Each structure stands twice: as structure tokens, then as C-alpha cells.
Amino acid sequence: MLKTENLSVGYGSYVVVEGINLEISEGEILCIIGPNGAGKSTLLKTIATYLKPKKGIVYLNGMKIHDLKPKDLAKEMAVVLTERVNPGNMTGFDIIAIGRHPYTDLFGRLTEKDREIIIESAKAVNAEYLLNKNFFEMSDGERQKIMIARALAQEPKVLILDEPTSFLDARHKIELTLLLRKLVDERNLAIVVTLHDIELALRIADKMALIKNHKVIAYGHPENVMRRDVVNDLYDLKDANYSKIIGYFELKSKPIKNKRVFVVCGAGTGANVLRYLVKNGYSVVVGVLHKNDADYVIAEAMGVEIIEEDAYNKISDENFEKALRELKYSDVVVYTNFPTGEMNYKNLKLIESAKEYGKKIIYYDGNISVLNGI
Numbered sequence: 001m002l003k004t005e006n007l008s009v010g011y012g013s014y015v016v017v018e019g020i021n022l023e024i025s026e027g028e029i030l031c032i033i034g035p036n037g038a039g040k041s042t043l044l045k046t047i048a049t050y051l052k053p054k055k056g057i058v059y060l061n062g063m064k065i066h067d068l069k070p071k072d073l074a075k076e077m078a079v080v081l082t083e084r085v086n087p088g089n090m091t092g093f094d095i096i097a098i099g100r101h102p103y104t105d106l107f108g109r110l111t112e113k114d115r116e117i118i119i120e121s122a123k124a125v126n127a128e129y130l131l132n133k134n135f136f137e138m139s140d141g142e143r144q145k146i147m148i149a150r151a152l153a154q155e156p157k158v159l160i161l162d163e164p165t166s167f168l169d170a171r172h173k174i175e176l177t178l179l180l181r182k183l184v185d186e187r188n189l190a191i192v193v194t195l196h197d198i199e200l201a202l203r204i205a206d207k208m209a210l211i212k213n214h215k216v217i218a219y220g221h222p223e224n225v226m227r228r229d230v231v232n233d234l235y236d237l238k239d240a241n242y243s244k245i246i247g248y249f250e251l252k253s254k255p256i257k258n259k260r261v262f263v264v265c266g267a268g269t270g271a272n273v274l275r276y277l278v279k280n281g282y283s284v285v286v287g288v289l290h291k292n293d294a295d296y297v298i299a300e301a302m303g304v305e306i307i308e309e310d311a312y313n314k315i316s317d318e319n320f321e322k323a324l325r326e327l328k329y330s331d332v333v334v335y336t337n338f339p340t341g342e343m344n345y346k347n348l349k350l351i352e353s354a355k356e357y358g359k360k361i362i363y364y365d366g367n368i369s370v371l372n373g374i
């Protein structure tokens with residue numbers, strides 16, 4: 001329904017992004033991701049017809065979007081940009097009512113149906129309680145909801161949102177992102193949205209476009225697009241690694257302390273220990289872990305040394321020797337609270353050996369303070 005064909009966007013003679021070929025259908029979310037200044041907003045503003053393309057065409061249902069009359073376009077597409085608005089002395093209801101403009105008469109009079117749609121739109125974003133509240137008395141999250149309700153009141157088929165979560169706290173970020181998914185599923189909308197939080201973007205997007213260096217460097221299903229090399233390159237990451245499995249970043253291990261810590265963990269019980277140790281510059285080795293173990297995935301993203309199982313719950317003599325060697329070289333051994341309540345044979349043997357070697361042994365039971373000043 002919405003398609004860009006060889007689109008170039010920019011200002012004056014400055015082409016910000018070129019050769020953009022994207023397509024989105026009803027019931028889909030397209031997330032645009034990229035570093036600051038990559039051109040995400042410029043692309044959205046061009047799709048929203050606030051800017052003319054430098055080159056190429058944007059189609060909406062086969063029609064050239066820049067040729068449509070604003071009032072006709074407003075019935076098809078609604079736009080929520082980042083700029084903080086200052087609408088003066090208006091209530092939530094008044095702001096949402098602006099969304100009805102494409103449908104009202106010359107005097108902007110609201111019919112009963114308009115009022116119903118305004119209230120429905122507020123309900124859709126859980127903002128009914130804000131209808132009589134003054135816009136300038138609302139929190140950032142509440143304002144954002146009202147702006148989205150205004151867009152919904154336009155009864156669009158396409159919704160364009162520029163960084164809708166930028167002023168929101170963690171809870172409201174998640175809430176709003178889930179709301180977008182709900183709108184797509186319930187109203188069959190097509191949504192084009194820029195998000196800075198790639199973890200959330202991954203969760204809700206049907207398609208993702210990554211923008212960098214004036215180009216769309218990757219486009220498609222998020223699960224295909226979000227590869228480590230691509231994401232690391234997108235953000236020029238040096239000190240962190242994107243993990244495709246976690247869908248997030250882990251700090252890269254950069255030991256600055258002359259202390260080596262051997263971590264015995266598994267099934268994700270070591271995640272916080274590993275993060276704490278890497279953050280605080282310890283030299284870390286972890287094992288013995290199976291490749292599919294959650295702690296393995298996290299340690300791998302950190303670039304921490306891992307002693308691997310050869311098969312599930314099996315370790316060769318050679319690898320076990322290696323584990324014991326590493327144990328000898330380590331200053332401290334930390335072991336975690338296993339979810340099953342009991343440790344497997346090889347890990348028990350490691351702890352026993354650590355005792356024999358006279359190592360300092362710390363049991364982590366969920367309280368990270370046990371690692372203070374090790």
C-alpha cells in the first residue's frame with residue numbers, strides 16, 4: 001500500500017539518503033533504525049509529504065503521494081513527529097478533535113459521530129482519563145498518547161511516527177511499543193516508525209530498514225536483518241557486541257584489573273555475574289557450558305573466554321584438563337545458584353578442585369554485593 005521507489009531525500013542540494021526502495025502493506029510495521037543524523041526523520045518527513053523528494057517516487061495505493069490533495073491524504077495517512085508541541089490552553093479532547101479536521105465542515109463543527117470517534121481514539125491508547133485534562137498539564141507519556149489518539153481520530157490506514165518513545169521511561173516505552181503492535185493487529189494499520197531502541201523494534205517490527213552512510217544498508221525481516229556484523233557496523237560499535245539471540249548488546253570484555261575470575265554457572269544464572277565482572281574490568285573465564293546455554297550466549301557476546309562442553313553434559317578429558325588449568329590460573333572462583341538446585345557432576349568437580357587448589361570461592365545467590373571488592 002505504501003511504497004518508495006528509488007527515493008532520495010534531503011534538503012536543498014544536500015542528499016541525506018538515496019536509493020530508498022521500501023514497501024509496506026496493511027497490518028505491518030516497518031521500523032527505521034539508524035544512528036543519529038542518518039536521515040530517519042528526513043525520510044519520514046518526505047513520506048509524510050512535508051518534504052519533496054530529491055529523486056524517486058512515494059506511492060500510496062498506487063498513487064503518487066506528493067500529488068494527492070492534503071485533505072485526501074489526511075484521510076489515508078496520519079503523522080506524529082517528535083517535535084514537542086505547545087498547543088496552548090487545549091484539553092486532550094480538543095487536541096484529538098484536530099484529527100477530525102479532514103472530515104468536518106468549513107466551520108470545523110463536530111458531529112456526534114466525530115465525538116464518538118474522538119472518545120474511541122482516546123480509549124484505544126488508554127487515555128480516556130485525559131480527555132478533559134489540559135495538554136500542558138500532562139506528562140510526556142500522556143502527551144504522546146494524545147498525539148497518537150489525534151492521529152487515530154483521522155481514521156488513517158497508514159500511521160507515520162517519528163521516535164514516539166523518545167521522551168518516555170522504560171515502562172511507557174514498552175507500553176507504547178506494544179500499543180503500536182495492537183493497533184496494527186486490531187485496525188489493520190500500516191505503521192512506519194523510527195525507534196532508537198532496537199530491542200523493542202525487533203519485538204514489534206515486521207520489517208526493518210537500517211540507514212547509514214546515506215543508504216539503506218539492510219532491509220527485510222528483522223530476524224534476518226539484525227545480524228551482529230550489520231548492527232555493530234550500523235552503530236560503529238567498538239566496546240559492545242550485538243547478540244542476535246538476545247536481541248541486545250553486551251559490553252565487550254576489556255580486562256583492566258589484574259585479577260582472573262572463573263565463573264561456574266549455567267542456564268542464565270551467571271548473566272548478572274558475568275555482566276558485573278566485565279563491567280568492572282575483571283579478566284573472566286566461564287565454563288563448562290554447552291553452546292545452547294543462555295550463559296554461553298551472553299559470554300560469547302562479551303568475548304569472554306568459554307570452556308565448552310563437547311556435547312550436552314559431556315566434556316572430553318582434554319577440555320576438562322583445560323578447565324582445570326584455567327581454574328589454577330584464576331584468583332577467584334564464583335559459582336551460581338543453579339535453577340535445578342543441584343550442580344552437575346563436572347561443575348561439582350570443578351568446585352572441589354578449586355577447593356583443593358586453595359582458591360577463594362564465592363557463592364552467588366542473587367545478591368551481587370558478594371562480589372564487592374573480590
Ligand SMILES: Nc1ncnc2c1ncn2[C@@H]1O[C@H](COP(=O)(O)OP(=O)(O)OP(=O)(O)O)[C@@H](O)[C@H]1O
Pocket residue numbers: 011014016034035036037038039040041042043
Ligand atoms: N531542515 C534541515 N535542513 C538541512 N539539513 C537538515 C535539516 N534537518 C536535518 N538536517 C540534516 O539532515 C541529516 C539527517 O537528519 P535527520 O534528522 O533526518 O536524522 P535522524 O536519523 O532522524 O537523526 P536522529 O536519530 O538524531 O533524530 C543530518 O545531517 C541533519 O543535520
